[in-house]
Structure formats: C-alpha cells, structure tokens
Amino acid sequence: MSVARTLHGARIVIAQDPPEALGRAIAAQWPAHRVVILADATVAALHGQRMRSALAADALLTFPAGEASKTREMWAALTDALLARGCGRDTVLVALGGGVTGDLAGFIAATYLRGVPFVQCPTSLLAMIDAAIGGKSGVDTPTGKNLVGAIHHPGIVWIDPTFLATLPLAARREGLAEAIKHGVIADASYLEWLHAQMPALVDAAPLPRETANELVERSVAIKGAVVAADEREANRRQVLNFGHTIGHAIEQVSGYAVTHGEAVAIGMVAEARLAVRLGLAAASVPERIIEVVRAAGLPIALPTSLDRDAILAATRQDKKARAGTVRYALPAAIGQMAGAAQGYGIPVEEPAVRQTIAEM
Ligand SMILES: NC(=O)c1ccc[n+]([C@@H]2O[C@H](COP(=O)([O-])OP(=O)(O)OC[C@H]3O[C@@H](n4cnc5c(N)ncnc54)[C@H](O)[C@@H]3O)[C@@H](O)[C@H]2O)c1
Numbered sequence: 001m002s003v004a005r006t007l008h009g010a011r012i013v014i015a016q017d018p019p020e021a022l023g024r025a026i027a028a029q030w031p032a033h034r035v036v037i038l039a040d041a042t043v044a045a046l047h048g049q050r051m052r053s054a055l056a057a058d059a060l061l062t063f064p065a066g067e068a069s070k071t072r073e074m075w076a077a078l079t080d081a082l083l084a085r086g087c088g089r090d091t092v093l094v095a096l097g098g099g100v101t102g103d104l105a106g107f108i109a110a111t112y113l114r115g116v117p118f119v120q121c122p123t124s125l126l127a128m129i130d131a132a133i134g135g136k137s138g139v140d141t142p143t144g145k146n147l148v149g150a151i152h153h154p155g156i157v158w159i160d161p162t163f164l165a166t167l168p169l170a171a172r173r174e175g176l177a178e179a180i181k182h183g184v185i186a187d188a189s190y191l192e193w194l195h196a197q198m199p200a201l202v203d204a205a206p207l208p209r210e211t212a213n214e215l216v217e218r219s220v221a222i223k224g225a226v227v228a229a230d231e232r233e234a235n236r237r238q239v240l241n242f243g244h245t246i247g248h249a250i251e252q253v254s255g256y257a258v259t260h261g262e263a264v265a266i267g268m269v270a271e272a273r274l275a276v277r278l279g280l281a282a283a284s285v286p287e288r289i290i291e292v293v294r295a296a297g298l299p300i301a302l303p304t305s306l307d308r309d310a311i312l313a314a315t316r317q318d319k320k321a322r323a324g325t326v327r328y329a330l331p332a333a334i335g336q337m338a339g340a341a342q343g344y345g346i347p348v349e350e351p352a353v354r355q356t357i358a359e360m
Pocket residue numbers: 040042043046065066067070097098099100101103123124125126127130131132133134135136137145146163164165166167168171174
C-alpha cells in the first residue's frame with residue numbers, strides 16, 4: 001500500500017493492495033477493536049461480503065441507496081441498530097460506499113457514544129476525490145442538504161480505484177465534474193490531462209487502472225492541499241465552491257432533476273463567465289472550461305425550462321450568502337483563483353449575476 005498523505009490525522013491511502021491490507025491496517029491502528037461496515041444496499045450487494053471477510057467485520061449494516069437515506073431518521077435507525085448489537089467504544093465504523101454513506105456513517109461515528117473511530121472506504125468517484133476528503137459529515141433535513149452534521153476525521157481513508165469497475169457511467173460523470181473543478185481551481189496541467197483522457201474516462205468500458213490511479217491521485221492531492229491550506233490561509237477552502245453557488249441554485253430550482261454534477265458543470269461555465277464580466281478573467285477561461293465539460297458529456301447551458309429569476313433568488317439563499325451580496329469563488333485563470341490577497345470569497349453585486357444567468 002502507498003500512503004499518499006496525512007490530513008488532520010487521517011492517513012489517505014491510494015490502495016494498490018487488496019482489501020485484506022485495509023483489514024491489517026485497521027487491526028494495527030485499533031488493536032482489539034470490532035469492525036462494523038455500513039453500506040447502502042447496492043454497494044453491499046456488489047462488494048459487501050468480500051469486504052466483510054477481508055476486514056473480518058462483525059457486521060455489515062445496510063440501508064437503501066440514495067440521497068433520501070441521508071436523514072436524521074436513518075442516523076437514528078442505524079445508531080439504534082449499533083446499540084441493539086451492543087457495540088461499544090471498541091467499535092470501528094467503516095463507511096463502504098459513495099458520499100451518502102460516508103456522510104451518514106461519519107455523522108454516526110461522530111456521535112455514537114460521543115465518537116468512535118471511523119474509516120472511509122469510498123467506492124464512487126465523487127466520494128474518492130471529494131466527499132471522503134476533509135472530514136465533513138452530516139445529514140439532510142427538509143429545509144436543505146447537509147444542514148446538520150459534524151467534522152469527524154477518519155483515521156484511514158482507503159481509496160481503492162478498482163471499486164470504480166462497477167460504478168455506472170452516469171455516476172462516474174458526477175465525479176468528473178468535481179475533477180474538472182480541481183483542474184480549474186488549482187492545476188492547469190491536470191485540466192489538460194483530463195481533456196486528453198476524456199475519451200477513456202467517459203467510455204462505458206471499465207477505466208484502465210493507470211488512468212483511474214492518476215485521476216484519483218491528482219484530484220485527492222488538490223482537494224487535500226486546499227483543505228490543509230485552509231488552516232493557514234483563512235478561507236482557502238472557499239475555492240472548492242467554484243461552480244457550486246450557481247450550481248446549487250440550479251439543482252434546487254430543478255427539484256434535483258438536474259444532478260449535482262450536471263448543475264456544477266453548468267455552474268462552472270456560468271461562474272467563469274461571471275469572472276470575465278467582472279474583469280477578473282480572460283474570455284478564454286470559460287471557453288476552455290466549456291471544451292472540457294462538453295468532452296465529459298456534461299451540460300454547459302441552463303435547461304430552458306428553469307426559471308431564471310428563481311435561480312437568481314436561490315443563489316441568495318446559498319450558505320455562502322452574507323448580508324445581501326453573495327460571495328463567489330471565481331477563477332483568474334485556469335489553475336488559479338482570484339482573490340488570493342483579500343479572500344477567495346468575492347462579493348458580487350446582483351445585476352452582474354442576473355445578466356450572466358440571462359445569457360446562459
Ligand atoms: N462530506 C463532504 O465533504 C462531501 C463533499 C461532496 C459531496 N458530499 C455528499 O456526497 C453525496 C454524493 O455522493 P455520491 O455521488 O457518491 O452518492 P451516493 O453515495 O448516493 O452514490 C451514488 C450511487 O452510486 C452507487 N455506487 C457507489 N459506489 C458504487 C460502486 N463502486 N459500484 C456500483 N454502484 C456504486 C450508490 O449505491 C448510489 O446509488 C451527497 O450526499 C453529497 O452531499 C459530501
């Protein structure tokens with residue numbers, strides 16, 4: 001196994017060894033602990049038994065797949081299942097699955113008996129390169145997504161790109177939107193690489209191992225570095241919101257018919273155009289993003305059915321909004337975000353946003 005880096009005490013491993021190596025790593029880090037795996041039903045059916053035996057786990061607890069499971073009710077039901085099994089403080093919870101499983105299991109681990117150790121074993125591309133890195137966990141409420149949660153750092157993040165072999169192509173695209181974001185916010189050469197590899201990345205055939213490894217390595221390096229830098233540079237983490245302020249508004253106004261990855265793709269195009277309008281970036285920046293987003297098979301334009309005023313209104317409710325003006329993470333160039341000196345959350349007056357959305 002190769003240790004990529006340590007982030008807030010979490011050992012982030014891009015695994016080259018079979019899952020038995022994770023079993024040994026857990027046993028070494030928490031001797032005499034009992035392992036309980038949490039997985040959604042889809043991932044449990046595909047990988048549950050294999051992982052249960054590899055980790056010598058006491059139990060595999062499952063719940064229905066999908067965002068609808070990321071609730072306080074499911075947190076309570078799974079917590080009660082752990083209590084009913086008599087799981088004590090010597091329990092290590094392993095989140096085996098996508099971002100829903102990681103967020104839910106992380107929140108359970110943060111609160112169970114005031115906190116038990118936790119391992120992230122992401123199986124979706126989005127979870128490998130985004131959700132499992134950074135320690136945020138939580139659930140949705142009827143008011144909105146991710147409104148109740150905790151920061152609870154896993155001891156180990158075990159990223160095994162071979163899980164991607166069973167991931168449907170649509171779900172792979174959800175992760176690719178975030179990978180493109182990583183290139184735009186931090187690394188122009190990574191964006192070039194993604195563009196060049198895109199035919200293989202969006203092919204229905206399983207990803208070649210080398211390609212999957214490089215994709216995961218480079219994105220994890222970027223997200224990890226941004227999260228780590230957040231401690232030193234106040235608000236560096238805001239750059240991860242690129243594409244997400246308008247993206248979240250699109251998702252919400254569409255009633256989540258537009259997926260997160262699709263909404264972020266459109267949001268990156270819109271916010272890059274906003275940067276051009278504000279004189280922060282050259283026109284070539286949104287043009288370059290459009291080329292790569294298109295190659296990924298992700299949308300670049302707002303569906304005509306979505307109400308532009310409703311999207312504008314929804315940007316105001318985004319959690320980045322403060323005292324009237326909404327703050328945006330905007331690119332200055334490919335690989336470089338604007339605002340390094342005065343802060344990465346750039347306040348933008350509404351007329352500029354309105355015009356940008358109107359032209360989408
Ligand atoms: N904590 C964070 O910092 C953070 C960051 C980004 C996103 N998130 C959260 O992540 C969630 C989205 O993550 P997601 O897209 O992974 O969703 P998900 O967990 O629902 O997974 C997507 C689908 O893929 C299936 N799946 C996962 N791995 C598979 C595999 N290897 N083979 C076959 N099917 C597989 C799942 O069963 C599910 O149906 C959202 O709830 C979001 O809020 C959290």
